[in-house]
Amino acid sequence: MSPLFARYCFSHYCTTVTMVPSSSYASAVRFVLVVLLSRAFLALASPTPVAASGSGTIGAVDAERDETAVDRVKRELDARAPLAQLFSSCENSKQVALTFDDGPYAWSTEVSDFLTEVGGRGTFCYNGNNWACIYDAESQARVKYAVARGHQVVSHTWRHLDLTQLSFDRIHDEMWRVEQALERIVGLAPAFMRPPYGSYNNLVRQVSYQRNQSMILWDLDTGDSLGKSVSYSEQQYYDAINQNRENILALNHETYQSTVEQVLPYAIKLLQSKNYQLVTVAECLNMAPYQWTTTPQMPSSSWTC
Ligand SMILES: [Zn+2]
Incomplete structure (x- = not known):
């Protein structure tokens, strides 16, 4: 005779009880007792049934399960989405890319002049609405001034927010x-x-890729935006050169007068004494600085921050 199986479940837990029928009276009693005890246990352990109407709790549980599945698929797709290239260093030997963030601002043209006077070029990472609005007449003039002298212009985004805290859109x-x-x-x-x-x-890298932009960081931080002293900033350049660095991608901020009027002249003099070429980021990476160029537009009332 085949054995009998009784399977009982509650919550996520199930158990199977094997019953071997016997002609004996004692076995029959044990079988009945196990069944009764199991049913009593299940009655005590089972959660209270939830009404299917009204709040739609059961539907919500299903929706949550579906949403988790959707999230999982989205995560897997995201993991396969292309990422923008990320550069922290230059590639060419004996080249230095000096970058200036957070403008256009008050000392923008000075930066441009210091570089141009020694036959060098730099890179401006502009915000739209940070220290000043890029549509202000003075800001527009500063951007045009830098571009006209061959310096590179890079997006530093609109309001200088931490992009990792933002949604895709x-x-x-x-x-x-x-x-x-x-x-x-x-x-x-x-x-x-x-x-x-x-x-x-x-x-962030996915969005940059979709906008056909490579991302740049740096391998020398003057620390000016962190409140470091002029001597600290100068020391960073001095140390890099002392280490015979093959190339440098330096982070500066054009929004600090001391960076522009003290650190920058010091760095230029030091770098040129060691025969480093002052180039743009695009040049030191052998890449094109722009996706395309077109005719600038005439200012209009829609140009606002
Ligand atoms: Zn910045």
Whole structure:
């Protein structure tokens, strides 16, 4: 005779009880007792049934399960989405790319002049609405001044927010607004962006990729935006040269007068004494600085921050 199986479940736990029928009276009693005890146990342990109507609790549980599945698929797709290239260093030997973030601002033209006077070029990572609005007449003039002298223009996004805290749409928005401003003012579509605070994640890289932009960081930080002294900033350049660095991608901020009027002349003099070429980020990476160029537009009332 085949054995009998009794399977009991509650919550996520199930158990199977094997019963071997016997002609004996004792076996029959044991069988009945096990069944009764199991039913009593289940009655005590089972959760209270939830009503299917009204609040729709059961439907919500199903929805949650579905949402988890959707999230999982989305995560797997995201993991396969292409990421923007990320550069922290130059590639060419004996080249230095001096970058200046957070403008256009008060000392922008001075930076441009210091570099131009020694036959060098630099890179400006512009915001749209940070220390000043890029559509202010003075800001527009500063952007045009830098571009006219061959310096590179890079997107540093619109408001200088930490992009890792933003949604996909808002990251696009932060990038798009400053790109629109640069296209309007100087007719340029930047091929590079620098994330504010150097803060990024895969979502930021995905959005940058979709906007055809490579991302740049740095391998020398003057520390000016961190409140470091002029001597600290100068020491960073001195140490890098003392180490015979093959190339340098340096982070400076054009929004500090001491950076522009003290650190920059010191760095230029030191770098040139060691025969480093002062070039743009695009040049030191052998890449194009812009996706395309077009004719700048005439200012209009829609140009606002
Ligand atoms: Zn910045």
